[in-house]
Amino acid sequence: MKGRGIAITAAAALTAALALSGCDRGGGTDLGLALSTMNNPFFVGIKEGARAEAKARGLKINITDAQNDPIQQISQMETFTSQNVKAAVINPVDSDAAVPAVGVANRADVPVISIDRGVNGGRVGSTIASDNVAGGRLAARTLAESLGGKGKVAFLEGQPGTSAARERGKGFEEGIRAYPGIEVVARQPADFDRTKGMDVMANMLQAHRDIAGVFAANDEMALGAAKALGSAAGKGVHVVAFDGTPDGIAAVRAGTLTATVAQQPKLLGRQAVDWAVKASKGEKLPAEVKVPVVLVDRKNAAEFDG
Template identity: 85%
Template structure:
């Protein structure tokens, strides 16, 4: 028993990544989206590899739920918390819960517009938006009328992708954005928004949707035109999105790496728990997926 006690004490002193005392909390905005399911998978795999217990919750796109979930994490004495905000402003009170409990916070995929956050782990959304603009413009030969399906208002990801897309299009004066509207990163809403846009703009030749789910909804509304006389560029690189690129329904998707995002969030949360000084942001690269290289990606 004395030997067992000595071993237990030794493990407790070796640091967070050996398991033992350390638990993490991960508050996801939703799990009703393949991208966030991928983040969950990556985070869980990394936690398992390190022998950690991680409590992963689903806010179902309700920012109030994230406040409650952060309260649960602090009551569980987690060493660090990770939040994937439903809304960058509305997440501030949730972060405040952790700040008051002196629990380090890492923001994942979307930034938080207040409170103290150790680091934000996210894809390079601005660069991805620029790449989407370039890809769509080149697929249209530098001219055409396009629609922009924006993401969920209030999220940094939606703002940054939109900013990058607008910046990228400045190089292509022949491309005209004739319609833009949020569809909340949702497939059904993407279909509804695209249906309404088509009533007013039957001569559309291109679409940029700020995630795969909206793009797939738009493709359904476009029917046989999608990927043919209407080029559709998406963002995320989910299995369904990549399959649609392979079969020609989508022209391309800007692929994030959700499992890598989840893995890195756990890694940086552990660093925060150790009290390490962290960079303000960590950018994970995005990758262009077209029909030529789609087969090399998971989900293809």
């Protein structure tokens, strides 16, 4: 009975590990892509782009969902190395917490590419991301101009610990300094989450009822903020977002959001696969690849449908 108990425990542990990794441990996998979450349209776009590029090249790609848990990304990278992938791509849950996951690949001599967010350690061949600093500046200018250069604004920051949140915040701060009539009266992380965006915005409005503008560092938070603002969203209060997801574009067309700084997630996904293949061949890669962003407002929103 004791031996059987050990066997059952081992089997249960293996089942739990497979559940955590969220993927198939079968062989024949060429590339691994560890996404921070798939509960966000932007990362779904990255997945679609990566999958399409891999299919076009005749490659098998294992795409996993860490559900915003950095521990799962370690487990997923272990799975990739056990599958003998040629290269791995990671979209970090947290830029610091992703270092051990990258270390797993480094020890197995599997090249690593990071996407959308950087990793603050380990050997990463290249980081492919939108130009978040430039996008933050563009958002600041758009918000300030929509307010005529004066007014009180709120800033909903992204998930602390991510390079995307830090860079968008840096760009926004740099851009808004050019408008001395704009005062940032409240700023708080809402973790790139729609529900948290709504809750944070509601709390900000309790303390600052005269907020005239909002910059949210992604569409999901902006949509949550718009819900908290109710009928004032896009009218009494201008809301500028970042991502260019289908829901964000639809809100711009409806006038709920003033604008969104659009990324190109499918292009990011395709480029990540391209760079991963190059890394697997030992090609020398640039440390960073910046993908341009574009402003979407009601004038051009129809061009971004679909």
